[in-house]
Amino acid sequence: xxxxxxxxxxxxxxxxxxxxxxxxxxxxxxxxxxxxxxxxxxxxxxxxxxxxxxxxxxxxxxxxxxxxxxxxxxxxxxxxxxxxxxxxxxxxxxxxxxxxxxxxxxxxxxxxxxxxxxxxxxxxxxxxxxxxxxxxxxxxxxxxxxxxxxxxxxxxxxxxxx
Amino acid sequence: xxxxxxxxxxxxxxxxxxxxxxxxxxxxxxxxxxxxxxxxxxxxxxxxxxxxxxxxxxxxxxxxxxxxxxxxxxxxxxxxxxxxxxxxxxxxxxxxxxxxxxxxxxxxxxxxxxxxxxxxxxxxxxxxxxxxxxxxxxxxxxxxxxxxxxxxxxxxxxxxxxxxxxxxxxxxxxxxxxxxxxxxxxxxxxxxxxxxxxxxxxxxxxxxxxxxxxxxxxxxxxxxxxxxxxxxxxxxxxxxxxxxxxxxxxxxxxxxxxxxxxxxxxxxxxxxxxxxxxxxxxxxxxxxxxxxxx
Ligand SMILES: Cc1cc2nc3c(=O)[nH]c(=O)nc-3n(C[C@H](O)[C@H](O)[C@H](O)COP(=O)(O)OP(=O)(O)OC[C@H]3O[C@@H](n4cnc5c(N)ncnc54)[C@H](O)[C@@H]3O)c2cc1C
Ligand code: FES
Ligand code: FES
Numbered sequence: 202x203x204x205x206x207x208x209x210x211x212x213x214x215x216x217x218x219x220x221x222x223x224x225x226x227x228x229x230x231x232x233x234x235x236x237x238x239x240x241x242x243x244x245x246x247x248x249x250x251x252x253x254x255x256x257x258x259x260x261x262x263x264x265x266x267x268x269x270x271x272x273x274x275x276x277x278x279x280x281x282x283x284x285x286x287x288x289x290x291x292x293x294x295x296x297x298x299x300x301x302x303x304x305x306x307x308x309x310x311x312x313x314x315x316x317x318x319x320x321x322x323x324x325x326x327x328x329x330x331x332x333x334x335x336x337x338x339x340x341x342x343x344x345x346x347x348x349x350x351x352x353x354x355x356x357x358x359x360x361x362x363x
Numbered sequence: 364x365x366x367x368x369x370x371x372x373x374x375x376x377x378x379x380x381x382x383x384x385x386x387x388x389x390x391x392x393x394x395x396x397x398x399x400x401x402x403x404x405x406x407x408x409x410x411x412x413x414x415x416x417x418x419x420x421x422x423x424x425x426x427x428x429x430x431x432x433x434x435x436x437x438x439x440x441x442x443x444x445x446x447x448x449x450x451x452x453x454x455x456x457x458x459x460x461x462x463x464x465x466x467x468x469x470x471x472x473x474x475x476x477x478x479x480x481x482x483x484x485x486x487x488x489x490x491x492x493x494x495x496x497x498x499x500x501x502x503x504x505x506x507x508x509x510x511x512x513x514x515x516x517x518x519x520x521x522x523x524x525x526x527x528x529x530x531x532x533x534x535x536x537x538x539x540x541x542x543x544x545x546x547x548x549x550x551x552x553x554x555x556x557x558x559x560x561x562x563x564x565x566x567x568x569x570x571x572x573x574x575x576x577x578x579x580x581x582x583x584x585x586x587x588x589x590x591x592x593x594x595x596x597x598x599x600x601x602x603x604x605x606x607x608x609x610x611x612x613x614x615x616x617x618x619x620x621x622x623x624x625x626x627x628x629x630x631x632x633x634x635x636x637x638x639x640x641x642x643x644x645x646x647x648x649x650x651x652x653x654x655x656x657x
Contacts, residue, residue, distance in 0.1 A: 202372060203370040203371065203413060204370060204372065205370055205371075224369060224371035225366045225404075227365070227405070230365075246364040246402075246405045247364075248398060248401075251467070251469065254469050260472045262472050262473050263470065263473070266402065266470075267397060268394075268397070270371060270373065270416070271397075271416065271418060273373075315469065319468070333554055334468065336467060336554040336555050337466075337467025337468060337470070
């Protein structure tokens with residue numbers, strides 16, 4: 202049946218939410234405006250920049266290219282879900298701090314979420330694989346070098362390669 | 364950069380979906396991966412009144428081998444499912460090789476093969492792959508049910524043979540001919556970008572090691588993906604040595620006449636046609652040799 206308002210139940214960073222939304226509400230706007238989780242950034246809103254990347258059922262996707270009703274029944278993770286509740290950073294975040302992998306930080310949440318899934322799938326990733334995996338995330342500050350180094354460090358800490 | 368309002372349905376069966384489409388016709392659009400549709404809606408280049416979401420359909424995420432050795436791919440199979448499918452890697456390495464050139468991992472996790480083919484962007488990789496493989500497309504509406512050959516499917520830029528209310532519900536890739544080898548190559552400005560030029564080749568060898576058959580298809584070469592039947596005809600019966608490959612490359616650049624675009628001239632695209640055709644054929648024949656000697 203056609204609906205102008207849709208009820209959505211979703212789990213974001215382990216917490217249940219149930220909201221009634223207009224179907225045109227982009228998932229990125231739902232996360233930022235309705236849930237107040239502004240760590241997910243919005244750059245281009247057409248899938249190119251990667252700033253809005255989140256995990257849906259553990260897979261990285263563009264939050265700006267999903268309508269909120271499509272999250273119904275799915276589990277979402279945003280950058281706010283990375284650190285422990287006591288504030289202890291995720292090893293990826295730790296590596297970005299250690300290697301100075303960010304400057305303004307606009308691209309960082311999208312990169313962290315992309316890399317979390319990537320390292321889980323490629324625990325021994327090489328530098329070439331890391332660079333290719335980063336190709337869907339634009340950074341206008343760093344020149345990427347320190348991002349690559351941060352991810353390499355995170356791979357060695359999480360995945361155990363050198 | 365926000366989409367215009369629309370009414371939304373997430374049907375639980377194909378029948379319900381097709382009935383809604385029949386009722387709303389041109390006002391309604393199918394929403395598959397959304398990786399082409401949502402950007403155009405965000406720009407308000409598209410403002411459909413009704414969106415019919417395919418993502419809640421059961422049983423459409425199938426990749427199955429047919430009894431003849433072909434493979435059928437359902438409407439909700441994502442690019443990333445094809446990337447990780449061992450069945451496809453084994454049976455149709457061309458599709459497996461090409462899918463990694465489609466966009467970025469994040470886009471491949473949502474975008475569907477059927478949505479990509481229905482969208483019919485001439486710069487897209489998979490339409491050319493389907494032409495080279497001789498794929499067949501299963502189209503259904505509330506009132507019709509038919510198969511369309513890949514060679515009849517792509518009519519123009521963003522235009523296919525699908526009628527207004529037809530949904531592409533599956534694609535079938537026939538088995539590769541015996542003794543065959545395939546190769547996909549492209550040049551793009553950055554990894555994940557649409558191709559500046561791309562070529563998909565399927566070749567097979569006869570028992571004497573001569574080319575039995577070749578199919579060579581290009582993306583970004585015109586308003587639709589294009590085959591080069593002239594090059595294929597010249598190769599048939601020939602021994603695929605360096606001379607034959609160089610001739611094929613030269614002939615391809617005459618047969619294919621790309622329009623050029625804001626990023627590159629037609630002449631440069633022609634140069635890419637020649638270079639990529641030669642390289643892709645060389646690799647495909649080498650792979651055909653390996654598969655023949657196994
Ligand atoms: C940043 C970026 C880079 C990209 N790079 C590439 C690239 O390099 N190469 C490439 O090929 N693609 C690229 N794409 C596009 C991507 O591959 C899309 O996934 C694909 O083109 C459309 O598939 P979809 O499932 O997302 O379809 P949607 O966006 O949901 O739909 C596209 C169109 O097809 C219609 N449609 C969808 N499914 C069906 C169906 N089953 N039957 C009938 N009609 C249907 C829709 O109504 C709509 O008009 C890129 C996209 C982005 C955002
Ligand atoms: S805001 Fe989603 S990819 Fe740029
Ligand atoms: S740190 Fe500023 S955009 Fe990447």
